[in-house]
Amino acid sequence: xxxAVFSTKPYDRGFLDAANRKYSKEITYFEPRLTAETALxxxxxxxxxxxxxxxxxxxxxxLIHEGGTRHIVMRCxxxxxxxxxxxxxxGMRAGRVPAYSPHAVAEHAVGLILDLNRRIHxxxxxxxxxxxxxxxxxxxxxxxxxxxxxxxxxxxxxxxQILRGFGCQVLAYDPYPTPECGKRGGEYVPLEELxxxxxxxxxxxxxxxxxxxxxxxxxxxxxxDGVMLINTSRGGILDTVAVIQGLKDGxxxxxxxxxxxxxxxxxxxxxxxxxxxxxxxxxxxxFPNVLVTAHQGFFTAEALKAIGxxxxxxxxxxxxxxxxxxxxxxx
Ligand code: NAD
Numbered sequence: 001x002x003x004a005v006f007s008t009k010p011y012d013r014g015f016l017d018a019a020n021r022k023y024s025k026e027i028t029y030f031e032p033r034l035t036a037e038t039a040l041x042x043x044x045x046x047x048x049x050x051x052x053x054x055x056x057x058x059x060x061x062x063l064i065h066e067g068g069t070r071h072i073v074m075r076c077x078x079x080x081x082x083x084x085x086x087x088x089x090x091g092m093r094a095g096r097v098p099a100y101s102p103h104a105v106a107e108h109a110v111g112l113i114l115d116l117n118r119r120i121h122x123x124x125x126x127x128x129x130x131x132x133x134x135x136x137x138x139x140x141x142x143x144x145x146x147x148x149x150x151x152x153x154x155x156x157x158x159x160x161q162i163l164r165g166f167g168c169q170v171l172a173y174d175p176y177p178t179p180e181c182g183k184r185g186g187e188y189v190p191l192e193e194l195x196x197x198x199x200x201x202x203x204x205x206x207x208x209x210x211x212x213x214x215x216x217x218x219x220x221x222x223x224x225d226g227v228m229l230i231n232t233s234r235g236g237i238l239d240t241v242a243v244i245q246g247l248k249d250g251x252x253x254x255x256x257x258x259x260x261x262x263x264x265x266x267x268x269x270x271x272x273x274x275x276x277x278x279x280x281x282x283x284x285x286x287f288p289n290v291l292v293t294a295h296q297g298f299f300t301a302e303a304l305k306a307i308g309x310x311x312x313x314x315x316x317x318x319x320x321x322x323x324x325x326x327x328x329x330x331x
């Protein structure tokens with residue numbers, strides 16, 4: 001059976017080929033994203049391997065199903081871009097990589113916190129230009145501050161542990177609490193209380209209809225003045241327009257993003273010679289207290305190796321008609 005891999009970058013080939021040495025599957029790599037326009041490329045491939053910006057909505061699923069595709073294998077944890085109801089209706093199967101390295105994403109989130117707080121990216125440029133002044137670089141001790149972790153799954157729990165290591169008090173919110181949170185030093189509180197008490201709010205929940213714009217104007221108004229907001233989860237959890245207003249008002253003191261609501265047309269591509277058409281995104285980049293990275297939280301050697309291995313194992317399970325521990329289904 002044949003697998004078509006969409007949105008391929010050179011590093012994807014490297015880690016998928018390495019994992020495939022154990023299986024010797026027939027894999028074809030395509031650079032373009034999966035969309036209605038590129039769906040024809042999947043014709044004759046039983047399995048389609050996709051990533052965060054591929055379009056797996058109903059229309060595209062119908063097109064690739066007509067072409068013979070029966071399995072969708074996501075090489076990522078989030079699957080908000082997959083219409084699982086259509087997967088089910090068409091009798092297809094879908095899988096993902098639920099855990100590869102929660103440390104990769106949590107450590108990146110902490111990187112954003114440290115960089116924003118101590119303005120390390122600004123120091124880098126200053127020192128290179130022979131400017132050794134400290135004005136504008138004043139930070140604060142993380143020790144003793146209160147951090148609010150929204151979503152206490154795999155990444156959120158690692159985040160709690162790291163933040164506790166800095167000596168932060170850690171508040172947590174999750175509609176599905178786990179005893180692990182308390183064991184790692186977190187304390188569950190209602191969401192409103194987390195917003196009210198936290199100096200740092202960091203998002204680690206999935207994007208669902210319930211979490212879409214969880215951080216909106218109302219939520220921001222409940223937060224401390226000068227709050228630090230970190231999103232390494234999915235862009236749609238933040239209402240970007242409301243966040244920009246919060247930055248303009250000074251309500252939000254620091255913003256660290258690894259994801260953005262409309263990132264599909266921007267991230268993972270070199271657009272350095274293009275005119276960015278997204279005015280909301282462009283406005284974000286004008287603030288001195290905003291740091292944006294382009295969805296690189298997952299991007300460590302350990303995580304890519306684990307993604308490759310689980311992706312190939314999922315393909316093997318589907319092709320052989322076995323139960324797959326990483327199967328995703330519509331609820
Ligand atoms: P997970 O499934 O282990 O944990 C998610 C947690 O969110 C669960 O405990 C769940 O109960 C909780 N949750 C669900 N609805 C919620 C709500 N309304 N409010 C608060 N919490 C809620 O997932 P994970 O592996 O920890 O990953 C979390 C998210 O991180 C993923 O969904 C994905 O979007 C994102 N992610 C980003 C990157 C990156 O590169 N930036 C990489 C991997 C994952």
